[in-house]
Amino acid sequence: MSDITQTPLHRWVLAPLTEVGRCGLFLLRMLRGLRPGGDLVSNVLQQTFLIGGRSLVIIMICGFFVGMVLALQSINALQQFGAADQVSLLVGKSLFRELGPVLTALLFAGRAGTAIAAEIGLMKATSQLDAMELMAIDPVQRIALPRFLAGLMSVPLLTAMFNAMAILGAVVYSIGVMGLDSGVFWTKLQTGVYFGEDFLGGVWKSVVFGAIVSLVAVWYGFSARATGAGVGAATTNTVVVSSVLVLVFDFIMTSFLT
Amino acid sequence: MASSKPDQPRKEREHEQDPSAVPPVPARATGEGLIRIRGLTFRRGKRVILDGVDMDIPRGSVVAIMGPSGVGKTTILKLIAGQLQPDAGSVQINGQDLAHLGHRGLYALREDMGFLLQNGALFTDLTVFENVAAPLRAHRKLPEAEIAARVSDRLDAVGLGGTETLMPDALSGGMARRVALARAVVLDPSIVMFDEPMAGLDPIAVSTINTLIRETNDRLGLTSIVVTHDVEQMIRLVDHCFILADGRIAGEGPPAALVDSENPSVAQFMNGKVDGPIPFHYDQASGAAR
DSSP states (O other): OGGGGGGGHHIIIIHHHHHHHHHHHHHHHHHTOOOOOOHHHHHHHHHHHIIIIHHHHHHHHHHHHHHHHHHHHHHHHTTTTTOOGGGHHHHHHHHHIIIIIHHHHHHHHHIIIIIHHHHHHHHHHHHHHHHHHTOOOOIIIIHHHHHHHHHHHHHHHHHHHHHHHHHHHHHHHIIIOOOOOOHHHHHHHHHSSSSIIIIIHHHHHHHHHHHHHHHHHHHHHHSSSHHEEEEEHHHHHHHHHHHHHHHHHHHHHHHHHO | OOBBOOOHHHHHHHHOTTSSSOOOOOOOOOOOOEEEEEEEEEETTTEEEEEEEEEEEEEOOOOEEEEEETTHHHHHHHTTSSSSSOOOEEEEEEEEEGGOOOOHHHHHHHTTTTEHHHHHHHOOOOOHHHHHHHHHHOOOOOHHHHHHHHHHHHHHTOTTTTTTOOOOGGSSSSHHHHHHHHHHHHTTSEEEEEEEEEOOOOOOHHHHHHHHHHHHEEEEEEEEEEEEEEEHHHHHHHSSEEEETTTTTEEEEEEHHHTTOOOHHHHHHHHHHHSSOOOOSSTTTTTTEE
16 A cells, blocks of 8 residues: 555645644644733843844845835836826835835845744754753743744834835935936825825735744744754745745735735 | 652642742652653654553652663653653653643643753753743742842852853853753752763763762752663662663663673663673664664
8 A cells, every 4th residue: 555645645735734734733822822921022022123123224225225226117117108207106106015015024034034943943953942841831932922923013114114215215216316306206105105005005914924924934943853954944944935925925915905 | 669649749839838948858769659650652653662661760769761772761751741642551740640631731740840951952042040040930920039049049059150141152061961950950840850961971070960960859859860871870879770671671670789680681781791682783674773
């Protein structure tokens, strides 16, 4: 009788579904301990600083240059139709709706997601998670939950910062370099970008993306093999899986939001 | 070593008294059963690691579990701590069967256990002080001054007073293991388990750790279980010894008596002989690593 684990059905369908199921149970186990208290709040704030605060610089730099390049490309295209003054509208809508949340989540996965997975994987490899469990301290509650919540909070905040810096980059290029009228730039942005549809739509996306990246990172950290190669695989899987999931969920959410 | 009626748990006793009070000074092994293991069987895949192991560990004793590499010594410790689930058989601690404890019951029981892992497993992002204080912060609502006093007391007991602000990467292997020992006993547990506490240490550190295990056991009234290969050290340290071979208890008794055992597996292990029933080479058929 053939071993089902060696079949393509298991490899491409059953094994991934099992992984999704385990990850779901892990999420439930994590959320089961969600009781507001001094320890959890201080741990979440500490992790928000470590994984969110320390991602701020890279997010700001990337946001600024994304805004610059968006303005550059948009002005080049719009000038052909004599509509260069619409650049702030194009930049604003594309940033708040799509690019801000998606690029922030992808950068967060690369900067913070890998750090979370590697840290937890290394704790597993050095038996620190075992030690915690043997001390009757649940490592899922103590290690995974604060990181998950910190990621959930950090991504929307980082997205806001990314968007602000991108607008600044667009201002520098459009007004400072191309000489567009600043009044027209800001008026178009203010009247054409809507708070509910554009801004809040992006905020919801960033919350979901934050949850996806953080969950994937803590899950791969906890399920890493306790070896150097296992930790390496966990960090790689975190970037690959969370990036793909962010783009897939972006399409799904955009379909529903529009 | 028959099992006895369960006592009031040590944790409850501790909560009734002043937390700063000195624990009662215990005697040596009382003969009263604290841990009772029956028919313990554990498999990894198709390989049988433990095959119907029976053990009784008396309260207040220092007990060694010895045997060749890969025979399942650490697995027994993890089964006693409830970190692994047996395929068959039972582990009873203070009359409580681990199989009938839920998640919370198991965690409550673990508060009464200390575990020294092979590499110490200190939390690398915390100072020595915070490492030792971690179980106290998690399980005891004590004022900061009381936590500081207890941590200092435990660090002094392992000869590491003054290292509170050091990070684990600034410690030698022996020092890290002593900090881990301080952390393992900071909640005043009834049972402390040591997984290869002497592995890779120099002779002075080995003697220090051994002395600490014995003194801590007797001073705090613990029951200590030591997993090790070191026959000479165990003869000096422990009251009772179990020798594991081929997933079963091949022999048990006072270590000095086991040296003269007529059981070929026990005699081979205790005297470090190459020839005997315990193979040196990897057995591909059984998957046993020697």
